[in-house]
Amino acid sequence: MRYLPIVKLKPGMVLGQDIFNGEGKMLLKRHFILNRKYIDALGKYGFPGVYIDDEFTVGIEIEQVLSPEIRCHTLKMVHDFFLSDDTELNGREQEIEEVVNKIVNEILNDGDVMYNLMNLKAYDDYTYFHSLNVGMIAALIGAHYHMSEEELKILVTAALLHDIGKKFLKIEVLNAKRALTKEEQKIVRKHPKLGYEFLKRNFDFDPSVCEGVLEHHEWNNGEGYPLHKSGEDISIYARIIKIADVYDAMTSKRPYHKELCPADAVEYIMSMNETEFDPETVKIFVKWIAVYPVGCEVKLSDGRRAIVEKNTPDFVLRPVIRVLDSGEVIDLKTDVDARHLTIVGMQN
Numbered sequence: 001m002r003y004l005p006i007v008k009l010k011p012g013m014v015l016g017q018d019i020f021n022g023e024g025k026m027l028l029k030r031h032f033i034l035n036r037k038y039i040d041a042l043g044k045y046g047f048p049g050v051y052i053d054d055e056f057t058v059g060i061e062i063e064q065v066l067s068p069e070i071r072c073h074t075l076k077m078v079h080d081f082f083l084s085d086d087t088e089l090n091g092r093e094q095e096i097e098e099v100v101n102k103i104v105n106e107i108l109n110d111g112d113v114m115y116n117l118m119n120l121k122a123y124d125d126y127t128y129f130h131s132l133n134v135g136m137i138a139a140l141i142g143a144h145y146h147m148s149e150e151e152l153k154i155l156v157t158a159a160l161l162h163d164i165g166k167k168f169l170k171i172e173v174l175n176a177k178r179a180l181t182k183e184e185q186k187i188v189r190k191h192p193k194l195g196y197e198f199l200k201r202n203f204d205f206d207p208s209v210c211e212g213v214l215e216h217h218e219w220n221n222g223e224g225y226p227l228h229k230s231g232e233d234i235s236i237y238a239r240i241i242k243i244a245d246v247y248d249a250m251t252s253k254r255p256y257h258k259e260l261c262p263a264d265a266v267e268y269i270m271s272m273n274e275t276e277f278d279p280e281t282v283k284i285f286v287k288w289i290a291v292y293p294v295g296c297e298v299k300l301s302d303g304r305r306a307i308v309e310k311n312t313p314d315f316v317l318r319p320v321i322r323v324l325d326s327g328e329v330i331d332l333k334t335d336v337d338a339r340h341l342t343i344v345g346m347q348n
């Protein structure tokens, strides 16, 4: 399969992934043959692109951090959690525990999978997809931080609920198709505290879950909010959620900003190491997040183009690639003849 932006889709192309909406409902199934009507609908929904199957990319498959069933279940749980009012909160704690247990089990059983996904979410369902992605990235970092099962459960719970305070903000502000005014920004910055208070008031989560939610906008150098904590005073759960949150937000297409490609988002995170982000967390993050995700088209320094076939942790700049037209497979990490060849950009 390969990733294609919506504008490059053509009728007759075959979908290479199941597509869900933010409630976890399946919209289109893998192998569906796209026509003009569905391509336009995907664009209107706000999906930046999709994976398609074609002859050239047979055998290129993305190993996912979590199975589609768990991702879909998580979306539904997060969606219901965000939309339920105070009278419907009974039982929600068990629901979240159930999802978190599944995520942690999967991460512990198969934690050596890199995060290789292009960020595919619809505009209006941003919050639910974002919560899921932050949960997945945080779980991956936590597993490689060698957290215990109990610690991972705390981390994933806090990650899935990190923005729950936004349920108290006006939808017009949250989904505004423009930059926010100063006053609106001030209101939005209240969401960590609102989320913390909501969780404390209604549930019996481990106190570290609430702390992770409260501190997820703190900066390593103390310039974040709301408590202006710094360094190791910030909960480790919040330090991990922080990096997952920024990465996912930057690589998301939003009504008021274009998505960055993973390489640019990773570069930003590296540039803010120690100022915005905790160095230990950055170290793990850059090892396990694919700079050029599998299935993406890249430009090579000799002018050729290729599809990324496989990534290896620690060598994220030099994946295995399949050159367009010739079909030549080059392992940029080990192939001696290719040592002068570099990736100079990604098509997104």
Ligand SMILES: [Fe+2]
Pocket: 162, 163, 191, 216, 217, 245
């Ligand atoms: Fe947030």
